[in-house]
Amino acid sequence: MDSLLKHMVDMTGHRDHTMLDISVISAVQELANAQQTRVLSVTVVKGQMFVRSRAIISAGKTARMEEQQDPGDPLTSIPALAACISHHESSAEQVDAEGNHTLWLPIWMGDKCNTCLEIINPTPYTPETIHIVGGIVSVYRNFQNLLDYSERDSLTGLLNRKTFDDQLAKMLAASSAEQDALTLLPGDEERRQHSDQEKQWLAVVDVDHFKHVNDKFGHLYGDEVLILIANLLQSSFRAQDRVFRFGGEEFVVLLRSTTQENARRIIDRFRMNVEAHEFPQVGKVTVSIGYVSISAYEAPVIILGHADQALYYAKSHGRNMICHYDELVSGGLLQAIASNDEAEFF
Numbered sequence: 062m063d064s065l066l067k068h069m070v071d072m073t074g075h076r077d078h079t080m081l082d083i084s085v086i087s088a089v090q091e092l093a094n095a096q097q098t099r100v101l102s103v104t105v106v107k108g109q110m111f112v113r114s115r116a117i118i119s120a121g122k123t124a125r126m127e128e129q130q131d132p133g134d135p136l137t138s139i140p141a142l143a144a145c146i147s148h149h150e151s152s153a154e155q156v157d158a159e160g161n162h163t164l165w166l167p168i169w170m171g172d173k174c175n176t177c178l179e180i181i182n183p184t185p186y187t188p189e190t191i192h193i194v195g196g197i198v199s200v201y202r203n204f205q206n207l208l209d210y211s212e213r214d215s216l217t218g219l220l221n222r223k224t225f226d227d228q229l230a231k232m233l234a235a236s237s238a239e240q241d242a243l244t245l246l247p248g249d250e251e252r253r254q255h256s257d258q259e260k261q262w263l264a265v266v267d268v269d270h271f272k273h274v275n276d277k278f279g280h281l282y283g284d285e286v287l288i289l290i291a292n293l294l295q296s297s298f299r300a301q302d303r304v305f306r307f308g309g310e311e312f313v314v315l316l317r318s319t320t321q322e323n324a325r326r327i328i329d330r331f332r333m334n335v336e337a338h339e340f341p342q343v344g345k346v347t348v349s350i351g352y353v354s355i356s357a358y359e360a361p362v363i364i365l366g367h368a369d370q371a372l373y374y375a376k377s378h379g380r381n382m383i384c385h386y387d388e389l390v391s392g393g394l395l396q397a398i399a400s401n402d403e404a405e406f407f
């Protein structure tokens with residue numbers, strides 16, 4: 062019981078999803094005396110469900126996060142879990158050819174499941190183990206809910222400004238790791254060149270003439286427009302990208318690993334999706350977007366400043382358009398702001 066309490070204190074002491082994942086699998090691994098425990102992410106991409114490992118602990122090893130790229134494997138590759146999720150059940154169990162028992166425990170948030178615990182054991186699970194693990198799952202779900210609440214904007218459900226720096230740092234760390242992995246392959250020129258072209262991107266999205274929407278139709282319709290734009294953002298970008306509401310009618314998107322041409326295509330597709338959308342009562346709404354590639358050597362405030370400069374160029378040159386900061390600078394249409402440390406003081 063002491064051990065259970067110790068794990069509960071550890072789990073509830075974190076204010077970060079990553080640390081929560083690590084402490085939940087450490088707790089389950091020890092209390093179920095398991096061979097392996099994982100946290101799985103369940104995502105939906107273009108109507109199809111995917112599953113990927115997010116954190117793992119194996120017997121005798123320490124828990125660690127997994128750097129697997131989204132979206133992972135189709136959920137149908139694990140039929141027992143696919144059936145469990147489609148029937149909205151609380152658990153699924155399967156014994157494989159080697160006699161290993163796998164237990165899946167989806168974490169249900171209402172009718173949605175984004176996370177699932179997976180426990181592998183050479184022996185069957187006793188009712189006591191299932192009872193204890195079930196308790197841990199409940200605490201984990203409640204805590205995830207609480208973290209989500211503090212990280213998300215209450216109107217749109219998008220990530221809020223507070224989480225931006227952390228998410229940007231994670232994306233930059235992942236991109237440096239990818240670069241390092243490639244540097245270890247001398248002579249593989251083609252692959253290296255391909256990766257050099259793939260960058261991370263930041264886009265600032267601002268609704269055009271939004272004051273007019275509020276003034277003409279009222280704040281309730283204004284809010285409805287913001288919610289619908291948030292939905293369009295989530296459906297237009299990929300699961301591995303991150304979408305934030307920075308406040309008011311300004312949104313920020315972090316695009317992961319793509320070429321300049323793809324970034325332009327993806328961002329413009331979103332702009333066109335908004336332009337084509339019929340907003341109830343309000344009718345047509347457009348957005349202007351400024352975007353820039355992200356470098357690990359520049360502070361977030363500088364990166365945001367560059368995207369903002371490109372956005373204001375779009376605003377002052379007709380709106381309903383996307384502008385790439387580097388293109389504007391190289392075309393002599395914008396002046397680059399010195400990206401040294403001093404700039405952070407302004």
Ligand SMILES: Nc1nc2c(ncn2[C@@H]2O[C@H](COP(=O)(O)OP(=O)(O)OP(=O)(O)O)[C@@H](O)[C@H]2O)c(=O)[nH]1
Binds near residue numbers: 271272282283
């Ligand atoms: N309904 C609603 N309105 C908001 C919210 N936050 C900010 N606003 C309004 O958004 C409007 C922003 O207006 P401006 O910054 O003048 O920009 P704009 O009218 O969109 O014009 P441009 O950006 O130049 O195209 C203001 O009227 C704010 O009151 C919100 O959460 N809900």
